[in-house]
Amino acid sequence: MTALPTRKLEAYRYADTEALAEVWTSLAPPHQVGIAAQQKVQQIWLPTGDEIDIRRVEMTVGAGASAQIFALNNAARYGRIELDVTLHDGADFSFDAAMIGGGQSTLEIVTTVRHSEPNATSRQTVRSVLGGKAMGSYLGKVAVARDTQQTDSEQSVKAMLLNRGATANAKPELEIYADDVKCAHGATVGELDTNQLFYAAARGLPPAAAKALLLEGFVGGLWDALGEDSEIAVRARAALREVTR
């Protein structure tokens, strides 16, 4: 077992190191996922329900294969999703994740997407809803290796803060060693739109219900491919009701 990381390490800059220390020695090594060439894989990562919930995955997506990951991070105290994925020629990778937290919770998503061969696409979409004194952080590195032309990568990170005490961090990072590539990234942090809130109120929705509905719209697009009755969509809605109560 390696030493407990400190916040000096970029990947742990916003970590709850106290919570991490409690589980560090019993933490399993990163889960290895290998997706063979031309295979299509979909995974849904639901929270375990534990107060400290850490998921670490190292994934390889073979040539022409596709991986579609959906994730919900809403641990009560410390939730961390750590994903390191390597893409081979023509691989297609998508990651749709929500972080929903209130109280004192610390939530993190730390990804490294390695475009190791040409023609691969990666798309990451992260939506955070943070209330109380919660902190939600996204650190996402996209590394495009030498000569991996026709790389197409996108990171879209948006956070909604429900209270003055909540914090969102977003750090998309690009490391590009090829010239014919497309790497888009965008990050926004905002509050609920007062026009939308008043419109909903004028139609009869009490404030908490209006907030929950608007936030459902903000997060709900992540699960379009799964449908609104999928377990992850249902659990995300329940988590939103919880933070807007």
Next chain:
Amino acid sequence: MLKIENLHATVAGKPIIDGLDLVVPTGEVHAIMGPNGAGKSTLAYVLGGRPGYEVTGGSVSFGGQDLLELEPHERAASGLFLGFQYPVEIPGVSYLQFLRESLNAQRRARGEEDLSGAAFIKLAREKAALLGMDAEMLKRPVNVGFSGGEKKRAEMVQLGIMDPKLAILDETDSGLDIDALRAVGHGINAIMREPGKSVLLITHYQRLLDYVKPDKVHVLSRGKIVRSGGPELAQELEREGYAEVAA
């Protein structure tokens, strides 16, 4: 139905409504006309309870209740509908979900049972048909990608679904072509021309009033009603302009 006495209101500290008196009896349609900047939209927002629109004096009673004491959602539940001049877009939330949750929130506030999914869909289809709107559009996110005319039709579909006692319609006619104007006018009549219901139409032009005949017309200028009359007043305004009539 609605009784406004000596109302004063400010927006960002600036007085906009300045001693306004207005009575809209049950069963009547009243139109408020006036030039830009007269305070028409401010009046609508004040009655709807929009944050930032501060009442500094006067009173508003709605069906015997003190309207100004109520939160915006409580005003809706007690039977007030505010039609927006600029309907708001809500990405990610379908019209059906938005309206069903809103209607059921109103019903719960009134001590009524929730409407079932099937009953709600039937109601929504019926009201969409009444306004000549494809019910499939209600599956789309609220107002996202709707044209100006479609947004206004959708407002009237909402009016039909909510079935209020009092509709305050703020420039519902702006941005409508002739066909849409006729459909919207017809919709307002079908939904609101019933005993026990009242309408306050806020408009710039007379053209909507060709379809929805008002019982009374009021001219709003600099935050107060400066003239009131029958439907012929609207024609006079159209002919002679606000400067002449409101002077």
